[in-house]
Amino acid sequence: MQHGIILVVEDDPTLQMVSKMAIQHLGYQCEVVGNGEDAVKRDLEDIVLIFMDIGLPDITGVQATMLIREKELREGRKRMPIVALTGHAVEDRCLQAGMDDFIQKPALIDDLKKMVDKYVGDGNDAN
Numbered sequence: 509m510q511h512g513i514i515l516v517v518e519d520d521p522t523l524q525m526v527s528k529m530a531i532q533h534l535g536y537q538c539e540v541v542g543n544g545e546d547a548v549k550r551d552l553e554d555i556v557l558i559f560m561d562i563g564l565p566d567i568t569g570v571q572a573t574m575l576i577r578e579k580e581l582r583e584g585r586k587r588m589p590i591v592a593l594t595g596h597a598v599e600d601r602c603l604q605a606g607m608d609d610f611i612q613k614p615a616l617i618d619d620l621k622k623m624v625d626k627y628v629g630d631g632n633d634a635n
């Protein structure tokens with residue numbers, strides 16, 4: 509059963525691989541992009557949740573989130589759940605920028621699962 513795609517925005521190749529495996533293990537398709545601009549450019553239609561790193565090579569995860577929120581408004585889309593992957597205490601900034609939640613890195617499968625269940629789990633075409 510199709511669950512939709514979870515987008516991971518992360519520049520560290522190891523963390524890209526680990527998060528992708530964890531998300532696939534949870535039964536979701538996972539797409540990874542390595543920078544914020546690619547995340548902003550990505551069509552949001554088939555994405556159900558975004559995990560967003562903060563430290564990225566071009567624009568930060570905070571800036572990317574603000575641009576995605578602007579894009580949603582422009583395109584009249586409903587709000588995409590965006591969960592920050594933070595390495596340190598920038599939670600306030602993440603929430604102010606329009607993120608919905610945050611988890612500390614390295615994100616373990618239990619942390620990712622909690623967020624997937626919270627934002628796309630219940631009643632959302634669960635298999």
Ligand SMILES: [Mg+2]
Nearest residue numbers: 519561563564
């Ligand atoms: Mg990073």
